[in-house]
Amino acid sequence: MALHFTSEQRLEDDVRERRFTLGEIPGILWTPASAPAPLILLGHPPLGLDKMYPRLAARARHAAADGFAAATIELPGSGDRPRWAAAEEARADLRRAREAGEPVSDEIIDALTLPLVDKAVPEWQATLDALLSLPDVGGPVGYSGGVISIGIRLAVVEPRIVAAGLFAGSYVPRAIFEQACQVTIPLHVLLQWDDEGNDRQAALDLFDAFGSAEKSLHANMGGHTGVPQHAGEGADRFFTRHLK
Numbered sequence: 311m312a313l314h315f316t317s318e319q320r321l322e323d324d325v326r327e328r329r330f331t332l333g334e335i336p337g338i339l340w341t342p343a344s345a346p347a348p349l350i351l352l353g354h355p356p357l358g359l360d361k362m363y364p365r366l367a368a369r370a371r372h373a374a375a376d377g378f379a380a381a382t383i384e385l386p387g388s389g390d391r392p393r394w395a396a397a398e399e400a401r402a403d404l405r406r407a408r409e410a411g412e413p414v415s416d417e418i419i420d421a422l423t424l425p426l427v428d429k430a431v432p433e434w435q436a437t438l439d440a441l442l443s444l445p446d447v448g449g450p451v452g453y454s455g456g457v458i459s460i461g462i463r464l465a466v467v468e469p470r471i472v473a474a475g476l477f478a479g480s481y482v483p484r485a486i487f488e489q490a491c492q493v494t495i496p497l498h499v500l501l502q503w504d505d506e507g508n509d510r511q512a513a514l515d516l517f518d519a520f521g522s523a524e525k526s527l528h529a530n531m532g533g534h535t536g537v538p539q540h541a542g543e544g545a546d547r548f549f550t551r552h553l554k
Contacts, residue, residue, distance in 0.1 A: 340370035346448035353456015473552035
């Protein structure tokens with residue numbers, strides 16, 4: 311797939327923002343004034359790039375201030391990309407289970423997450439191929455945030471990713487949980503202790519399952535959207551240690 315830049319603008323602190331398409335996949339690349347720069351892939355939930363843009367751009371500016379390039383892509387089934395009937399049905403089943411106060415079944419979790427992981431991970435790898443060929447982007451590479459199941463699969467199959475910051479806040483299929491022991495890169499995991507959409511014990515069990523010799527769990531009180539600012543600062547220091 312060929313990478314084509316479609317627009318460019320300069321943000322504060324001379325951060326260069328370029329929107330691109332890779333085949334039919336939209337994405338955004340942010341680069342600092344210093345180049346070439348190590349790259350952080352910015353994961354995000356499947357809510358659409360336009361909706362997530364303010365938070366993604368803020369994360370990218372923080373990364374640029376530390377001397378990193380940052381990039382993200384539209385996830386399959388999100389934004390203007392074609393919808394999946396099966397994914398929409400799985401989301402509806404999830405909403406019904408949560409509204410009824412019922413346990414979310416393995417079948418719902420698998421239907422919601424596994425097809426997304428299977429499609430998104432090769433797209434992230436193709437994006438990585440394209441971005442690392444640019445003169446202002448270099449290695450090493452980190453992965454930050456997003457759907458934790460995507461981060462786990464990428465950490466297992468993509469050797470160019472040498473460190474990952476993960477957010478313990480999404481349902482993880484058993485098949486992905488079993489892959490966690492194959493993750494060996496350094497990990498920085500954030501957990502909101504009172505996350506209304508996350509099973510705390512399952513998140514702790516997943517952290518325990520990771521095979522990384524260096525892994526740290528940072529738990530903060532509050533719900534899903536209550537991540538304190540200092541938590542992001544800790545993640546910044548983590549990537550500075552491992553990507554520079």
